[in-house]
Structure formats: C-alpha cells, structure tokens
Amino acid sequence: MSWIDIAAIDDIPERGARxxxxxxxxxxxFRTAVAEVFAASNTCPHKGGPLADGIVHGQKVTCPLHNWVFDLNxxxxxxxxxxxxTYPVRIEAGRVLLDGMAVGKRSAA
Amino acid sequence: MKQKLVIIGAGMASGRLIETLVETAPDAYDITLFNAEPRGNYNRLMLSPVLSGEKTYDEIVTHDEAFYDAHGVTCRFGEWVTGIDRAAKVVTGTHGPVAYDKLVIGTGSLPFIIPLPGHDLDGVIAYRDLEDTQRMMAMGAGRRVVVIGGGLLGLEAAAGMAARGADVTVVHIMGHLMERQLDEAAGYLLKTSLEDKGITVRLQSNSKEILGENGHVKALMLDDGTELPCDLLVMAVGIRPNVALGKEAGLAVGRGIHVDNQMVTSDPDILSVGECVEHQGAVFGLVAPLYEQAKVAAQTLLGQEAAFVQKSLSTKLKVTGCDLFSAGDFADAPGREDIVFRDPSRGVYKRLVIEKDRLIGAVMYGDTADGAWFFGLIKDGTPIDDMRETLIFGPAFQGGAQADPLSAVAALPPEAEICGCNGICKGTITEAIAGGAHDLAAVRSTTKASASCGTCTGLVEQVLQVSLGDAFQMPTAQPICGCCDLSHEDVRRLIKAKALKSQPAVWQELGWKTPNGCHVCRPAVNFYLLADWPLEYRDDPQSRFVNERKHANIQKDGTFSVVPRMWGGITTPDELRAIADAADKYAVPTVKVTGGQRIDLLGVKGEDLPHIWADLNRAGLVSGHAYSKGLRTVKTCVGTDHCRFGTQDSTGLGIKLEQALWGSWTPHKVKLAVSGCPRNCAEATCKDVGIVCVDSGYQVGVGGAAGMDVKETERLIDVATEAEAIAVTVAFVQLYRENAKYLDRPYKWLGKVGLDWVRERILDPAERQRLVDAFELSQSIYRKDPWAEHAARPRAYAPLADLTLEAAE
Structure with missing residues (x-):
C-alpha cells in the first residue's frame, strides 16, 4: 500500500462527505463520526447519483437521487x-490518507 | 357472652373491618374504636376531590355517628393510644385504659418527610389527612405552592390546588411522573396534561433546602441553585407504615407489623390491617388490598377460614381530565413483549405487556374505558393467545371467530349513535359516505360527526373503513421510520415537552435505535428542533437533503439549477442582464421561465455554484430558495399599478410578503400568490396561502394545492388592511411551522387539524401576535441570503483533492 495524504479530517463535515x-x-x-472516515465510489450504480451529496447516517449513505442506501463498510x-x-482509508494525526495503489496511482505523492 | 374488641385507628381498612363484623355477626363483639384524628372513618381516597372542590368532607364520610351508635361502637376519637399491655390485655389511651379480648392495630402510615434543612418550618406539610387537605384548600389564586413528589398523591394535591387557582410547581426527582405506575410515554402525556392545567412540572430535580422567613416557609431551593418561591410546601414523597405502637408492644415488626395470611400478628390475640402491615415482605398503599385484609381479619375474628392473598394492583389517578390507568407489571424485561397503541391526535396511549401468553401489565392514558377488563385478564392470568391481535382494542372486539376489530362497528345498526356531541348515528355517516364523502374531513363537513370534541374520530374512521374497504386508508400512528417507535406528532410534542434542544438529546431521550437517524427522520427532527428552538438550535446542513444543503436543485445528471429570487415576480433590465451574463459565463445549457414568475438556470456544475452566486449577488440578486422546504415564491398580478380592474396594490403586497417570509424553513414548501381582483390572474386560489384583493380589502385563503392533488383554497379570513393581511399570513405560516408534520403541505395539515382550529387561533388577537412575534424571532436568524454565505467558501463545493492531475504530471 502507498498512503496518500488527501486532506485534514476537518475538511470533511461530520456526517458529511467530500x-x-x-x-x-x-x-x-464519508466522515461518519468524529474520527471515522470511509472511502467509496461516488457514483450510485442505480442512476449515477453523486453519493457524496447524500445524507450520511450511521455507517451508511443515502443516494440523493432515489434514496438507495449503501453500507459503507x-x-x-x-x-x-x-x-x-470501497477503498482503504485511514486517519493519521488528523489527516485522511487514501491508498494510492487502490485508486490507480502507481507511486505515492 | 360478647367479646371485647379494641381497634386502634379509624382508617379505611378498619372501617371496612367494622362493617364486615357488624353485618355478619352483630353480636360477636363489643367494639371500641380509637382514632387520633378527632373524627371517624372517612374515605381517605376521596380527599383529592375534596381538595379540588368536587366533593365536600361530608360526602366522603363512610361511617357517621349514627352508624357507630346503631352498632354500639364506643368511639374514642381525638384520643391517642399510649401503650398496649399484652400480658394484661389492656390498651391505654390518654383518657384511660380499656381491656380487650382481641385487638386490631390499624395505625396506618406516616407520610415520609425528607429531612431537608427547613423541613420543620411552618407551611411545610404532608398530604395525609383532612387537616392537610384544609391547609391546601386555603391556597387559591395568587398563592404559590411547591409540591415535592410526582407520584399519585403529589399530583392529586397539585391538581387540586391548581383547580383552586393556586400557582403550583411539582418537583420530582425522577425522569418522568408516577414512575412506579406509568412508563415513560404515559408519563409524558400526563405531564403535558398537567402543564395544560397550568401546573409547572420540574423533572429530575433534587431538593436541597427549604428556605424560610420568620419561621414560615418562603421557597424551596433545588441543588442547581434554583429557588422556587412558595407560600406552602407539600411533601408527597411516600409513606411508611406506622409501626410505633406495635413495636413498643413487642410485636414482630419489619418494615411493617408482621402478619400471617389470617392477618394475625406475632401475638395470636392481636391482628393488624392496613398500611401499617407487612405481609410476606410487602407493604401496602392502595385501597384494594386493604379492603381485602379487612375482610380476612373480620373472618378470622369470627373464627372463619380465610386467607389474604396478594394480587396485582391497578391505579387510577383522580385528576379531572387526566385519564390514566395502570395495572400489573410493565417494566421491560427479557421475554416480555409489548403491544402499543397510540393516537397522538386524541392523546391516547395504551400499552400492554405480555409474558408467554399472559397479560401481565397494562398502562393506559387518555382512554381507560377498558382498564377493568385488562385488569381482570391480569388477575385471572387468562391465556390471551387467541385474542392477541385485537387485544388492545378491548373487550368490544373480542369473542369467538370474529377477531376483526372492525366487526363491532360493522355490526352496529344504522341508528346507533356514533357522535354524541352532534347526535350523529351510523346511518347518517354511511349515507354521507355513499354520497361521496370518502375521508374523515368530508364526513366531518357533511355530517358534523367527530367535528366537536373529536373523541369519536376513531369510530368514524372505522365506519369509513367498513364502508369503503381497502379504498380507505386507515390512519395509524406510524413511526417516523425504522429508527424510532414514535410518530412525527409524538416526536414534535416530546421535543417541546422535554425541551430537547439538540439532535443527540432527541436520539437519547426518545430512544432512537440508530446512532444518528437516517435520511428520513433526520431532516424532520432537524426541522422540528429549529422551529421550536430558533435561538438555541441551529439548522444542521448535514441533516438536509442535498438541495437544501447546497442551496440549489440537483438534476438527474448531478448538475444543479440556480433560481434567483424575483420579489413578487418583478425584475429589472439590470437583473436580467446579470442573469444573461451568468448564463453565458457558466455555459448554462438551459434558461427557463418558471411557473413562479422567475428564471431558472439549469445545468450548472456543482463546483461553479459559489461563483455564479457571487456574480448574481453583485447584481443584487439573492437565493430564490427554489430548492427548500420554505417560502418559494409569491406570485402576483399587476394590480392597481397598471390593470384597469385591479382593486388593491397586489404587486406591492406580494413583495412585502416575500420580504417578510423569505429564508424561513417550513415543514414543506410554501407558495403564495396575490391577485389584484377576483379575476385571479395570479392563480391565488390554488396556493398554500392565496390572497384575493377586493374593493373592501383582502380575502385570505389557505390550503390550496396544484400538484398531485388539486385543491382550491378555503377562506381563512377577510381583512380590511394590507398590514392585517401580512400579519394573518405570517401567523398562519408560523402556526403551520409549529404544528405540522414534516413534509405535510399546509392543505394536508389543515385536513388533520381542521380549518376551524386554525381560524380560532388566527382570530385571537393575542395568539396572532404571539405567532407573528415567534416568526420574527426565528427570522432574526434565518432571513438572510444563504448564497452570499456559501459564495464566500467556494472550496467546500470543489473536490477535496484531484489525484488525476498529479497522475498526469
């Protein structure tokens, strides 16, 4: 794995997404709690709704177009x-890191 | 020869004992009755109706002088018993001794006085006897009373004094009232009813000290420092068996005087009954077991076989207008199941607790008619498997194969009266249904059935169901969603009643089953909180649907539409130029004129939103809230400005209304229109609020619809001036905000509460002003342009990172 620093966790609103x-x-x-972030495709397989615009609840998100609900685990x-x-993601010292290999980047930044 | 029986204490148990004795064997005993109170037996249970003024003392006397005379009972009232000599079998009173063959101790209980500093001040009393009652009866208008204890007795005391006009506060240490008899939900309903009677209820409040002045109580201080001023302080926190005499006489005593199944104490010649008794570890405070004990004791005294058996108990609160009943055991425990019925609009709550196939507990509020029947099932341990599905509907729906809850209604003859207030029988209702009245509102308006007190609403709905079958959707108190068990109405009420001011408070206090709700309940709860607590709670964007979070309407391809506000549908060449420039700059694919008299820019990319808003802001354009559960548009015609038929300045009024209402959040979208004359070019009569100008003023109609349902507005009120038209509109919107279920348009809400209910409030000048003020308070937060705020932080609308660019490097 090659972890890429994406942003500070506080750049993502709690119970929100970027x-x-x-x-x-x-x-x-998706930031589901104070120190809990999930990474997943932004595109709803139903009609292509932008999942980051959905309502985040528990460890789930609801698509804004037709209310499909996805378990982020x-x-x-x-x-x-x-x-x-879904993609590997971790939080380190208040920063959100994504696995570069998994998201198609060959070398870490 | 007659034996000598001495009875100490003229309470309810000993009264029943004497009655049983003299009825079954009048010649068995010479009876001497001691009582420390200077009077004989009265029905202590009925002190509350005496307090509230519904009964007089004379009416609650169970045994008067004539009774004692007739049965040769020697009365030694107002006399204290100072000792019992068991060896000599003599009881000594302050006026001398008396010998006994058999002795019955019925010394009852003592109120528990919390040893707070100041508990011995004058004006600190318990609620136990007629003297206490008389002290409380002196509390009328202008007097302040604090009652410590939100149990049965405390609440009856509080309600009694409130009925006399006193200003009463109940301080209770637990999280809900009558926690021994009621569950939380019924406790809330009770609290709400008491608050409606003007009683202040403070839950989870710990008393710290009683403050006095010149030896008289002045206030109660709570441990958070709050002082509650009072002229009288009533402690109603419980009772303990009065065992002093028994203990002194050397009888076996635990919490109470120990008795066996025959009510005999450790001395075979001494019996004991009532609240002073401990039987198999239990002590007693309710009247039913006391009567049972008295009967058993009387039989024992007459040498008959009898045994006292403890049974389930039921409780009813004797407070007018608070109809509650509880029986048996209703605590949550493994293996127990609940059947719950709620009808929030009628304030009805029923909960049955079932273990295996037996009913073991029942709590009812608002409709307790079936209490006795449920209590019977609990006492008898009747298997309820066969009637489980309809059990909660009570005995009327049981019996043999017909377990259909509607069968009872179906079986009613046409002349059976359904609505008592208006004298409407079933036949009249079924005729109305046959004539096209296919919902509750229609039946109400054509027959008046359930239009007065509303208690027969359920029956009317059942008649509809029986007549129409599946074509009629029986309204039920549906939970908001799977996250909770409460209906929208319950949640709204509890947010107010429990002063819940944050989402976590709602999740916690109202028993949410998910950590933070879901896409269904969270927007609703977010709205309820901000509508009820405009200053304390702030709108939570993360609990808003994307359109309201991003202040633009999401389109099927994930782009957005942008609609600037055009006040009253009026615009200027400069505004139009700014819109045209923005459309060019951001390559807006579609520009459309909307039905609400403004211009929609469709197909704007999410990350462009803050920039296009900034551009539009510079030209003075603000958000049109075309995306919100809030004020959308105020459509107008040109009115007296240009039109030869216009009667008033409809455009001007429309602009003023839009400026008053814009930015406010409502349960669903709100659309207005103002037409300058009855030709109604602004189509005002299908709007949520539609004003039609006439020569004499303004006709304000409400509850129109032109969507899935099409509906003409109903006339709320006619007013003479523009200012009144604005006030009425604002008050209506605020009433809707305060009461409607989230996602009910005004016409749906009106269908539930009725136009009359709304009109009554809008016509009341004080209430109208309160509504206008409450709306203004909320608008002090929300009357502002969200676009301007969001345009200032464009990064929130851009991707957090773009790894594709780096990849290309």
Missing amino acids: VVKTPVGCIAL TGQAVGEDARIA
Whole structure:
C-alpha cells in the first residue's frame, strides 16, 4: 500500500462527505463520526447519483437521487442487488490518507 | 357472652373491618374504636376531590355517628393510644385504659418527610389527612405552592390546588411522573396534561433546602441553585407504615407489623390491617388490598377460614381530565413483549405487556374505558393467545371467530349513535359516505360527526373503513421510520415537552435505535428542533437533503439549477442582464421561465455554484430558495399599478410578503400568490396561502394545492388592511411551522387539524401576535441570503483533492 495524504479530517463535515477525483473515477470520503472516515465510489450504480451529496447516517449513505442506501463498510446496497467499490482509508494525526495503489496511482505523492 | 374488641385507628381498612363484623355477626363483639384524628372513618381516597372542590368532607364520610351508635361502637376519637399491655390485655389511651379480648392495630402510615434543612418550618406539610387537605384548600389564586413528589398523591394535591387557582410547581426527582405506575410515554402525556392545567412540572430535580422567613416557609431551593418561591410546601414523597405502637408492644415488626395470611400478628390475640402491615415482605398503599385484609381479619375474628392473598394492583389517578390507568407489571424485561397503541391526535396511549401468553401489565392514558377488563385478564392470568391481535382494542372486539376489530362497528345498526356531541348515528355517516364523502374531513363537513370534541374520530374512521374497504386508508400512528417507535406528532410534542434542544438529546431521550437517524427522520427532527428552538438550535446542513444543503436543485445528471429570487415576480433590465451574463459565463445549457414568475438556470456544475452566486449577488440578486422546504415564491398580478380592474396594490403586497417570509424553513414548501381582483390572474386560489384583493380589502385563503392533488383554497379570513393581511399570513405560516408534520403541505395539515382550529387561533388577537412575534424571532436568524454565505467558501463545493492531475504530471 502507498498512503496518500488527501486532506485534514476537518475538511470533511461530520456526517458529511467530500469528493476526490482519482484515476479510477470520483471517490467520496464519508466522515461518519468524529474520527471515522470511509472511502467509496461516488457514483450510485442505480442512476449515477453523486453519493457524496447524500445524507450520511450511521455507517451508511443515502443516494440523493432515489434514496438507495449503501453500507459503507462493504459497499453493499441495502435491499438491492448492487454494490459500490470501497477503498482503504485511514486517519493519521488528523489527516485522511487514501491508498494510492487502490485508486490507480502507481507511486505515492 | 360478647367479646371485647379494641381497634386502634379509624382508617379505611378498619372501617371496612367494622362493617364486615357488624353485618355478619352483630353480636360477636363489643367494639371500641380509637382514632387520633378527632373524627371517624372517612374515605381517605376521596380527599383529592375534596381538595379540588368536587366533593365536600361530608360526602366522603363512610361511617357517621349514627352508624357507630346503631352498632354500639364506643368511639374514642381525638384520643391517642399510649401503650398496649399484652400480658394484661389492656390498651391505654390518654383518657384511660380499656381491656380487650382481641385487638386490631390499624395505625396506618406516616407520610415520609425528607429531612431537608427547613423541613420543620411552618407551611411545610404532608398530604395525609383532612387537616392537610384544609391547609391546601386555603391556597387559591395568587398563592404559590411547591409540591415535592410526582407520584399519585403529589399530583392529586397539585391538581387540586391548581383547580383552586393556586400557582403550583411539582418537583420530582425522577425522569418522568408516577414512575412506579406509568412508563415513560404515559408519563409524558400526563405531564403535558398537567402543564395544560397550568401546573409547572420540574423533572429530575433534587431538593436541597427549604428556605424560610420568620419561621414560615418562603421557597424551596433545588441543588442547581434554583429557588422556587412558595407560600406552602407539600411533601408527597411516600409513606411508611406506622409501626410505633406495635413495636413498643413487642410485636414482630419489619418494615411493617408482621402478619400471617389470617392477618394475625406475632401475638395470636392481636391482628393488624392496613398500611401499617407487612405481609410476606410487602407493604401496602392502595385501597384494594386493604379492603381485602379487612375482610380476612373480620373472618378470622369470627373464627372463619380465610386467607389474604396478594394480587396485582391497578391505579387510577383522580385528576379531572387526566385519564390514566395502570395495572400489573410493565417494566421491560427479557421475554416480555409489548403491544402499543397510540393516537397522538386524541392523546391516547395504551400499552400492554405480555409474558408467554399472559397479560401481565397494562398502562393506559387518555382512554381507560377498558382498564377493568385488562385488569381482570391480569388477575385471572387468562391465556390471551387467541385474542392477541385485537387485544388492545378491548373487550368490544373480542369473542369467538370474529377477531376483526372492525366487526363491532360493522355490526352496529344504522341508528346507533356514533357522535354524541352532534347526535350523529351510523346511518347518517354511511349515507354521507355513499354520497361521496370518502375521508374523515368530508364526513366531518357533511355530517358534523367527530367535528366537536373529536373523541369519536376513531369510530368514524372505522365506519369509513367498513364502508369503503381497502379504498380507505386507515390512519395509524406510524413511526417516523425504522429508527424510532414514535410518530412525527409524538416526536414534535416530546421535543417541546422535554425541551430537547439538540439532535443527540432527541436520539437519547426518545430512544432512537440508530446512532444518528437516517435520511428520513433526520431532516424532520432537524426541522422540528429549529422551529421550536430558533435561538438555541441551529439548522444542521448535514441533516438536509442535498438541495437544501447546497442551496440549489440537483438534476438527474448531478448538475444543479440556480433560481434567483424575483420579489413578487418583478425584475429589472439590470437583473436580467446579470442573469444573461451568468448564463453565458457558466455555459448554462438551459434558461427557463418558471411557473413562479422567475428564471431558472439549469445545468450548472456543482463546483461553479459559489461563483455564479457571487456574480448574481453583485447584481443584487439573492437565493430564490427554489430548492427548500420554505417560502418559494409569491406570485402576483399587476394590480392597481397598471390593470384597469385591479382593486388593491397586489404587486406591492406580494413583495412585502416575500420580504417578510423569505429564508424561513417550513415543514414543506410554501407558495403564495396575490391577485389584484377576483379575476385571479395570479392563480391565488390554488396556493398554500392565496390572497384575493377586493374593493373592501383582502380575502385570505389557505390550503390550496396544484400538484398531485388539486385543491382550491378555503377562506381563512377577510381583512380590511394590507398590514392585517401580512400579519394573518405570517401567523398562519408560523402556526403551520409549529404544528405540522414534516413534509405535510399546509392543505394536508389543515385536513388533520381542521380549518376551524386554525381560524380560532388566527382570530385571537393575542395568539396572532404571539405567532407573528415567534416568526420574527426565528427570522432574526434565518432571513438572510444563504448564497452570499456559501459564495464566500467556494472550496467546500470543489473536490477535496484531484489525484488525476498529479497522475498526469
């Protein structure tokens, strides 16, 4: 793994999300609690809704277009046969780090 | 030869004992009755109705002088018993001794006085006897009373004095009232009812000290330093068995005087009954077991076989207008299941607790008619499996194969009266339904059934259901979502009643099952909090749907639409130029004129939003809130400015209304219109609030709709001046904000509360002013342009990072 420093955790509102553009497409960083962040695809497999614009609740997000709900631990859509990609993410000293290998960057910054 | 029976204490148990004795064996005993109170047996339970003035003392006397005379009972009232000599079998009173063959101790209980500093001040009393009651009866208008203790007795005392006009505060240490008899939900309903009676209830309050002046109570100080001034302080925190005499006589005593199943103490010639008794570890405070003890004791005295068995108890609170009932055990425990029925609009709550296939507990509030029946099921341990599905609807719905809760209503003959207030029978309602009245509101307006007190609403709905079948959706108190068990109405009420001022407080106090709600409940709770606590709580963007969080409407491709406000539909060439420039600069693919008299720029990229807003702001344009559950537009016609038919300045009024209301959050979107004459070019009669100008003034209509439902407004009120039209509109919007369920448009809300209810409040000058003031207070926070704020921090709208650029390097 090669961890890339993305931003300070406080750049993401609690129970909110922000988008990171990557070679594998837009990834949303969901901040579900004070020190808990998940990374997953920003694109809803249903109609392409921007998941970072959804309401974040518990460890889930609801798509703003048609209310599909995704479990951020697994990417599984609740009650639907669909899934979004999830990515390794960690928090270190108040910074959010994404795994560069997983998001299509060959070398760490 | 007659035996000598001495009874100490003329309470409810000993009264019943004497009655049983003289009825079954009048010649068995010579009875001497001691009582420290200077009077005989009265119904202590009825002190509360005496206090509230609903009964007089004479009416609650159970045994008067004539009774004692007729049965040869020697009365030694107002006399204290100073000792019992068990060896000599003599009881000594202050006026001399009396010998006994059998003795019954019924010394009852003593009120528990918390040993707070100042508890011995004058004006600090308990609630136990007629003297206490009389002290409380002296408390009328202008007098302040503090009652410590939110149990049965404390609340009856509080309600009694409040009924006499006193200013009463109840201080209770626990989180809800009557926690031994009620669960939390019923406790809240009770608290709300008491508050409606003008009683202040302070929960989770610890008393610290009683403050006095010249030896008389002045105030109660709580441990948080709050001082509650009072002229009288009533401690109603509990009772303890009065065992002093028994203990002194050397009887076996624990918490109470020990008795066996025959009510005999450790001395075979001495019995004991009532609140002074301890039987198999239990002591007693309610009347039913006391009566049972008295009967058993009387039978024992007559040499008959009898045994006292403890049973489940039921409680009713004797406070007018607070209809509650509880029985059995209703604590949460593994293996227990609940059946809960709520009808928040009627203030009805019923909860049954079931263990295995038996009913073991019941709590009811608001409708306790079936209490006795449930209590019977609990006492008898009746298996309830067969009727489980309809159990909560009570005995009327049980019986054999017909377990359908509607069957009772279906079986009613046409002449059966449904609405007592208006004398409407079932046949009239079914005729109305056949004539096209297919919902509650329609039945109400055509027949008046359930239009007065509303208590028959449930029955009317059942008649609708029986008549229409699946075509009628039976309204039920649905929980907001899977996160909680409470309906929108309950949550709104509890946010107010419990003064919950933050989301975590709501999650915690109202038992949310998820850490922080979901996309369904969180926007609703966020709105309720900001509507009820405009200063203490601030809108939480993370609990808003994306449109309201980003102040733009998301489109199906993830782009947004931008709609600047055009006050009353009026614009200028400069504004139009700014809009055109912005459309060019940000390559807006579609520019559309909306139905609300403004211009929509569709297809703006998310990250461009702050920049286009900044550009529009520079031309004086602000957010049109075309995305919000809030004021959208005020559509107008040109009124007297240009139109030859215009009667008033409809454009001017529209602009003023829009300036008053913009920025406010509401349960759902709100659209207004003002037409300058009844030709109604602004289509005001299908808006949430629509004003039609006429020569004599302004006709304010409300509750129109032109969406999935199409509905004409109903006339709320006619007013003469523009200022009044604005005040009425603002008051209506505020009333809607305070009461409606989230995502109910005004017409839906009106269907539930009724236009009359709304009109009554708007017509009341004091209430109208309160609503206007409350709205203004809220607007002091929210009447501002969110675009300007968001334009100042464009980074929030841009990607957090762009790893594709780095990759290209």
